[in-house]
Each structure stands twice: as C-alpha cells, then as structure tokens.
Amino acid sequence: MKNNFLWLWTVVLIVGFTACSSYNDPFLNILSEFAEVTFEEAEKTQTITFETNQSWTASIKATKSNEVSWLSVSPKSGNAGKANVTLTANELNYTEQQRIVYIHIAIDGLYRSITVTQEPVTFEIPEDIHFLLGETEKEVTFQTGQPWEASVEYENPDEEKWLALSSDKGEAGNASLTASVKENPSLTLSRTADILIHVGQLHKSIRVIQAAGLPDFSNGTFILNEGNMTSESGSLIYIDSRGVIYDDIYTRINGTNLGNVCQDLYIHKDKLYIVSQNGGEDGKLVIANANTLKKEQGFNSEISVSWPSHIAVTSYDNVYIRSNTGVHRFNPQTSTLTAISGSNGVAKNRMVAVGNKVFAYAGKKMLVMEDGKDEVIHSIELDGAISGIVPSSDGKIWVAHSTSHFMKIDPDNYSIIGDQTISGVSISGGYSNPSFTAFGDLLYFRNGFVIWRHNFSNGQTTEMVYVKDYVENAGIVYNNLGVHPLTGEVYFNTIKAFGWDYLINNISVFDFSNSSFPLKMNYENYTKFPAGIFFSENFK
Known part of the structure; x- marks a missing residue:
C-alpha cells in the first residue's frame, strides 16, 4: 500500500513539472506557406497567420537602415493564441527591381522572420525603331503593369514635328501604338526623336531614327506613272527587294519632275532611260x-518626234525611240536623231534589244533594226496580229500572236523555235505593254481579271487567280502585268475607274506558291495611271 502511494505521488510531480514547463517556454508557430510573402506589382494586401503562447509584436526590418514606407502591418501587437496580421503595400514599386523587407514577429525571448518581396511594375519597351527611306508607319509594342501615357521629344524643340503617335495614353497590359513619320527631306542626313512612355513615376524612351540616303536600285521593281495628262507630271515608284515602297522617288532625289505622260523605262549598264509623251521640266x-x-x-526639243512612247537601248550612242511616225535612233552625245526607214506603223508597245539589234512589231510583222543601219533590216510575218514581244531568259524572244498563240524566236537567225496554241482562252491585250510576261518557260497572261499561266515546256495552261477575289476596287486593269525574274511573283496594276477614281488603285503582288492565299502584298493608292512595271534584274 505504501509503495503504491509513492508511485502515485511521483506521477503527479512529473505531470506538474511538465505542465509548468509548457506554460513558461515561448512558443511561436508560423506555417511554411507564410514564411515568404510576395506582392505582385498591383497587389495591395496580404494576410499572414501564426500562433503563439504569449503576447507578440510585429515590426518591419530592412536590410538597410532606411525607414520602410511602402509597407505597413496591422495590428502590430496581440495576445497569445492564433493571430492574423495584414500586410499592406502602400505604393507601387517603380524601382524597376524587386524590393525586400522582413517582418519580425517577436515574443519574449524568441522571434521569427518573414521575407516580404514586392515585384516592380512591369515596364518593357522595344529597342530603337528605324525608319528606312520610304517607310512611313511602324507599330510600336510594349508592356506595362499600369496605365501609361506617351509623348514625343525632339532633340531640337524648334524642329519640324515630323513624328506622330496614334495614341497618347492607354491601359495596363500589352499595348501598341502606331508611329508615323513625315518624309525626311534630306537625302544625306538622318534625324532622331524619342517616344517617351510614362508609367506612374517612371518614364522610358524609345529612340526613333529616320534614315536618309538611297535604296538599292539593283534588285527591285519600278512602277512608272504616266500622271494625269491635264494636271501633273509623270512620276516613278520603286519597290526594293524587301518590299519597301518609295513613292515619287525620282523627284525626291532630283528635286525636279519627269515629263508629262511617261510611257517607258529602260536600263542599260549604269544608265536609266525614261521617255515621256509630252515632255516637260526634265524633257x-x-x-x-x-x-x-x-x-x-x-x-x-531634240526629240522632235510626235508622241514618243517606247525606248530600247543597245549602247549609249544608240537609243531607239518609238513614236507615232515610226522608230528613230538617237545619239545623246551629239543630239542626233535619225529616222529608221520602214518602221512606220510600229505598235505603241515595248521593243526588245538583243545585242546590237532591236525588235519591234507592226500588225503581223516582226521588224528588226540594227545599230549603224538606217532602215529595217529584216521582217518576219506571222499568221496573226502580234500583241507583245518579251525577251526570254536564254537570250531568245517570246512572241504572243493571233490572240491565242505563244511563239519563241531565235534573234540571231530569226528561226521559230516553237509555236503553241492556247485552248479555251484568249490573251487580253496589254494597251502599251506586252500582253504577257515571262518567267523562264512560264508565260503569264490575263483574260479580263483572270491571271493565267502557260507552261511552254509541257504545253499546259492553268488558271491561277481571279484578281477581284482578292483586290478591292479593282475596276480596270491598267497596262497589264509583270513577273519578277528572281522570285516569280506576279505584279498586277489596277485602278478603280477613270475620272478622279484613278487615285483609288492597287499594285498587287501574287505568290502562286501559296495556293491558299496567293496575294502576298497589296500597295494601295500609289499609282497615277501606271505606264508599266519594270524589274531591274531584267536589264542585266
């Protein structure tokens, strides 16, 4: 009995000591999910939960001695038990980097630290924006975590305001605006300005550089404009190998104007020749x-012929000019103009130069002229009227005749290499341009607004596209089509109508390797009665 009593007393003492120890030792439990707290850029409050067996205090500690103003805690103290403390971000983080502080939860003899991170406001902008000669608009995309405002700043506040923005403010998120520039009048000096994007206390600048200088004319496309006969001069458009279009490029470079009703263009070696029907400022x-x-x-005045329209060049001394009175040979060094006998009635259409010979046509006849000869030296009569002649890539000449025939002729001996008939479709005339264009053995032509392709290698003819399915306001095909000799892309000029609707127009580029959507590019409202399409590469 005595032993049982002693054992019971021992158990009571142990339990009592254990209870006293649990009550007096400080206890602070913070769940792992609250050990680190992150405020995203727009987040305002977060709550942390912990449990203690004593009264507690909460304070903010920074790695530096600076007072922390951007974060506050509430409440800052409390009694034993389960506690909820609210952390409030008093301001957004415009420092462009994370900022970190620590919340110390302290009880007698013990504290725990909670890491609090605030993410910076999102503010991402692009690098410098470059406008090349001829480029007028670019989309500027950027990202902000808050509403933004935009403005333009110039190096010289008094300079012309040449840069404009489509919007000067917007909401948070992925943003975009369009930057538009006026033409840089200098061909030698680039110019710069800055787009300033403001987000709260922050602003960043995007440098805009508008280039001066000339494009590469060696591998592009010229569109020669007649101009309105009664009110303006002709003009020249250039599209470089990247697809950048340069409007009125001749006048921008020279400061003077081409003649009225420009008709044809030719490149020979390092010279480019343009002929206009009525002349004018530059002749x-x-x-x-x-x-x-x-x-x-x-x-x-030296070109004393009636309505000159087309040109071919075999050398600098031999410039062949077609007019209403036939073909004349002009020598620019002596200003001598010599009529070619037998060339009366030559069609108002392009001629072809091969070596020291020039080929033209009149009705059913191919006419051959040669340097140093003042008369037509040979003629080839075909079965039907000719609608166009085009040089081939292998040094021969393609001919379209009799509304549905393609022929290939050797310019050296005038022999016919081949003559094929197209079934089921006729070749539409090309006004003052050939009725077709050639890319290797692929001959492109049109019938109305349908572009067709005839493969001279296998004799197959294929309908490629109905232009009106892709081009709005295509009312009139103006001076036919052309094919780029390197890419095989087909260029097609249309206007909406005559009258002032000629100013509503399209230069359409078709890539037939993309059968699902062949329209690769469409340049709207650049032409002014286009006289023709000319590719630099074709003259090499």
Whole structure:
C-alpha cells in the first residue's frame, strides 16, 4: 500500500513539472506557406497567420537602415493564441527591381522572420525603331503593369514635328501604338526623336531614327506613272527587294519632275532611260544614273518626234525611240536623231534589244533594226496580229500572236523555235505593254481579271487567280502585268475607274506558291495611271 502511494505521488510531480514547463517556454508557430510573402506589382494586401503562447509584436526590418514606407502591418501587437496580421503595400514599386523587407514577429525571448518581396511594375519597351527611306508607319509594342501615357521629344524643340503617335495614353497590359513619320527631306542626313512612355513615376524612351540616303536600285521593281495628262507630271515608284515602297522617288532625289505622260523605262549598264509623251521640266527623254537615279541628261526639243512612247537601248550612242511616225535612233552625245526607214506603223508597245539589234512589231510583222543601219533590216510575218514581244531568259524572244498563240524566236537567225496554241482562252491585250510576261518557260497572261499561266515546256495552261477575289476596287486593269525574274511573283496594276477614281488603285503582288492565299502584298493608292512595271534584274 505504501509503495503504491509513492508511485502515485511521483506521477503527479512529473505531470506538474511538465505542465509548468509548457506554460513558461515561448512558443511561436508560423506555417511554411507564410514564411515568404510576395506582392505582385498591383497587389495591395496580404494576410499572414501564426500562433503563439504569449503576447507578440510585429515590426518591419530592412536590410538597410532606411525607414520602410511602402509597407505597413496591422495590428502590430496581440495576445497569445492564433493571430492574423495584414500586410499592406502602400505604393507601387517603380524601382524597376524587386524590393525586400522582413517582418519580425517577436515574443519574449524568441522571434521569427518573414521575407516580404514586392515585384516592380512591369515596364518593357522595344529597342530603337528605324525608319528606312520610304517607310512611313511602324507599330510600336510594349508592356506595362499600369496605365501609361506617351509623348514625343525632339532633340531640337524648334524642329519640324515630323513624328506622330496614334495614341497618347492607354491601359495596363500589352499595348501598341502606331508611329508615323513625315518624309525626311534630306537625302544625306538622318534625324532622331524619342517616344517617351510614362508609367506612374517612371518614364522610358524609345529612340526613333529616320534614315536618309538611297535604296538599292539593283534588285527591285519600278512602277512608272504616266500622271494625269491635264494636271501633273509623270512620276516613278520603286519597290526594293524587301518590299519597301518609295513613292515619287525620282523627284525626291532630283528635286525636279519627269515629263508629262511617261510611257517607258529602260536600263542599260549604269544608265536609266525614261521617255515621256509630252515632255516637260526634265524633257521627253531623261537619262539618269541607274545606281542613284540622279539625273545626268534631259532632252526635250531634240526629240522632235510626235508622241514618243517606247525606248530600247543597245549602247549609249544608240537609243531607239518609238513614236507615232515610226522608230528613230538617237545619239545623246551629239543630239542626233535619225529616222529608221520602214518602221512606220510600229505598235505603241515595248521593243526588245538583243545585242546590237532591236525588235519591234507592226500588225503581223516582226521588224528588226540594227545599230549603224538606217532602215529595217529584216521582217518576219506571222499568221496573226502580234500583241507583245518579251525577251526570254536564254537570250531568245517570246512572241504572243493571233490572240491565242505563244511563239519563241531565235534573234540571231530569226528561226521559230516553237509555236503553241492556247485552248479555251484568249490573251487580253496589254494597251502599251506586252500582253504577257515571262518567267523562264512560264508565260503569264490575263483574260479580263483572270491571271493565267502557260507552261511552254509541257504545253499546259492553268488558271491561277481571279484578281477581284482578292483586290478591292479593282475596276480596270491598267497596262497589264509583270513577273519578277528572281522570285516569280506576279505584279498586277489596277485602278478603280477613270475620272478622279484613278487615285483609288492597287499594285498587287501574287505568290502562286501559296495556293491558299496567293496575294502576298497589296500597295494601295500609289499609282497615277501606271505606264508599266519594270524589274531591274531584267536589264542585266
């Protein structure tokens, strides 16, 4: 009995000591999910939960001695038990980097630290924006975590306001605006300005650089404009190998205008020749540097023929000009103009130069002219009227005749290499341009607004596209189509109508390797009665 009593007393003492120890030792339990707290950029409050067996205090500690103003805690103290403390971000983080502080929860003899991180406001902008010659608009995309405002700042506050923005403010998130520039009048000096994006206390700048200088004219596309006969001069458009379009490029470079009703363009070595029907400021015949488009010579009264329209060049001394009175050979060095006998009635259409010979046509006849000869030296009569002649890539000549025939002729001996008939479709005329265009053995032509392709290698003819399915306001095909000799892409000029609707127009580029959507590019409202499409590569 005595032993049982002693054992019971021992158990009571142990339990009592254990209870006293649990009550007096400080206890602070913070769940792992609250050990680190992150405020995303727009987040305002977060709550942390912990449990203690004593009264507690909460304070903010920073790695530096600076007072922390952006974060507050509430409450800052409390009694034993389960506690909820609210953390409040008093301001957004515009420092562009994370900022970190520590919340110390303390009880007698013990504290625990909670890491609090605030993410910076999202603010991402692009690098410098470059406008090349001829480019007028670019989309500027950026990202902000807060509403933004935009403005333009110039190096010289007094300079022309040449940069404009489509919007000056917006909401948080992925943003975009369009930057538009006026034409840079300088061909030698680039100019710069800054787009300033403001987000709260922050602002960042995007440098805009508008280039001066000339595009590469060696591998692009020229569109020659007649101009409105009663009110304006002709003009020249250039599309470089990247697809960038340069409007009125000749006048921008020279500061002077081409003649009225420009008709044809030819490149021979380092010279570019343009002939206009009525002449004007720079003459009926303009000779420019083919690499810079800088005018070198202009002739007006010297081209004393009626309505000159087309040109072919075999050498600098031999410039063949077609007019209403036939073909004349002009020597720019002596200003001598010589009529070619037997060339009366030559069609108002492009001629082809091969070596020292020039080929033209009149009705059913192919006519051959040669340097140093003042008369037609040979003629080839075909079965039907000719609608166009085009040089081939292998040095021969393609001919379209009799509304549905394609023929290939050897310019050396005038033999016929092949003559094929197209079934079921006729070849539409090309006005003052050939009725077709050639890419290797692929001959492209149109019938109305349908572009067709005839493969001379296998004799197959294929309908490629109905242009009106892809091009709005295509009312009139103006001076036919052309095919790029390197890419095989087909260019097609249309206007909405005559009258002032000629200003509503399209230069459409078709890539037939994309059968699902062949329209690769469409340039709207650049032409002014386009006289023709010319590719630099075709003259090499």
